[in-house]
Amino acid sequence: xxxxxxxxxxxxxxxxxxxxxxxxxxxxxxxxxxxxxxxxxxxxxxxxxxxxxxxxxxxxxxxxxxxxxxxxxxxxxxxxxxxxxxxxxxxxxxxxxxxxxxxxxxxxxxxxxxxxxxxxxxxxxxxxxxxxxxxxxxxxxxxxxxxxxxxxxxxxxxxxxxxxxxxxxxxxxxxxxxxxxxxxxxxxxxxxxxxxxxxxxxxxxxxxxxxxxxxxxxxxxxxxxxxxxxxxxxxxxxxx
Numbered sequence: 001x002x003x004x005x006x007x008x009x010x011x012x013x014x015x016x017x018x019x020x021x022x023x024x025x026x027x028x029x030x031x032x033x034x035x036x037x038x039x040x041x042x043x044x045x046x047x048x049x050x051x052x053x054x055x056x057x058x059x060x061x062x063x064x065x066x067x068x069x070x071x072x073x074x075x076x077x078x079x080x081x082x083x084x085x086x087x088x089x090x091x092x093x094x095x096x097x098x099x100x101x102x103x104x105x106x107x108x109x110x111x112x113x114x115x116x117x118x119x120x121x122x123x124x125x126x127x128x129x130x131x132x133x134x135x136x137x138x139x140x141x142x143x144x145x146x147x148x149x150x151x152x153x154x155x156x157x158x159x160x161x162x163x164x165x166x167x168x169x170x171x172x173x174x175x176x177x178x179x180x181x182x183x184x185x186x187x188x189x190x191x192x193x194x195x196x197x198x199x200x201x202x203x204x205x206x207x208x209x210x211x212x213x214x215x216x217x218x219x220x221x222x223x224x225x226x227x228x229x230x231x232x233x234x235x236x237x238x239x240x
Contacts, residue, residue: 014144015036017082028058050229051151054144059085087133094130105133149204163224165219185239188238
């Protein structure tokens with residue numbers, strides 16, 4: 001649970017690969033990843049234990065190529081490797097700020113990162129290290145959203161923070177409907193029933209069934225990460 005000042009004890013941050021692109025069409029924009037790392041460092045230095053699950057859509061998206069004819073399983077494994085690349089980049093950015101970080105992969109890639117072992121991940125967090133969880137669940141057909149829900153539950157996170165490009169959850173697409181209404185809070189069941197596209201259905205059901213609150217916020221706003229990790233009222237909370 002969060003402490004008496006509202007700050008969370010332990011959080012899991014879900015970052016999409018696209019969040020690292022900035023204004024680029026592909027890859028990682030150094031300015032963006034440095035800003036994200038600086039905000040993570042601020043929250044870590046305030047005492048928040050932080051785990052991160054990162055996607056790989058800025059480099060490779062298996063589902064997309066599967067629609068073009070590639071074998072889905074092959075594509076998904078390639079996507080998992082893309083998340084490892086992003087995780088290593090985040091680790092490097094954090095370490096440049098003197099923040100200890102560990103990349104843990106659901107796929108065995110021992111020469112560049114550790115295997116994901118739940119108890120070891122929790123121990124890293126307890127020691128003040130940022131843990132970056134790569135390769136999704138290690139299984140094809142599961143999204144990194146589902147991996148984020150799973151890992152957050154496994155490590156006992158107080159909240160799952162979903163970083164996006166919009167400032168919360170709306171009743172319709174705010175990019176298409178100027179009159180879309182933003183929710184301060186919304187239930188898991190409403191998200192599922194109305195197909196609000198917060199995360200995939202499997203991830204939402206896991207959060208609901210394990211009583212894990214989800215906060216959706218706009219990563220592009222300055223200090224939004226710090227605010228979200230500090231327990232401030234930002235974005236939309238999805239709960240029971």
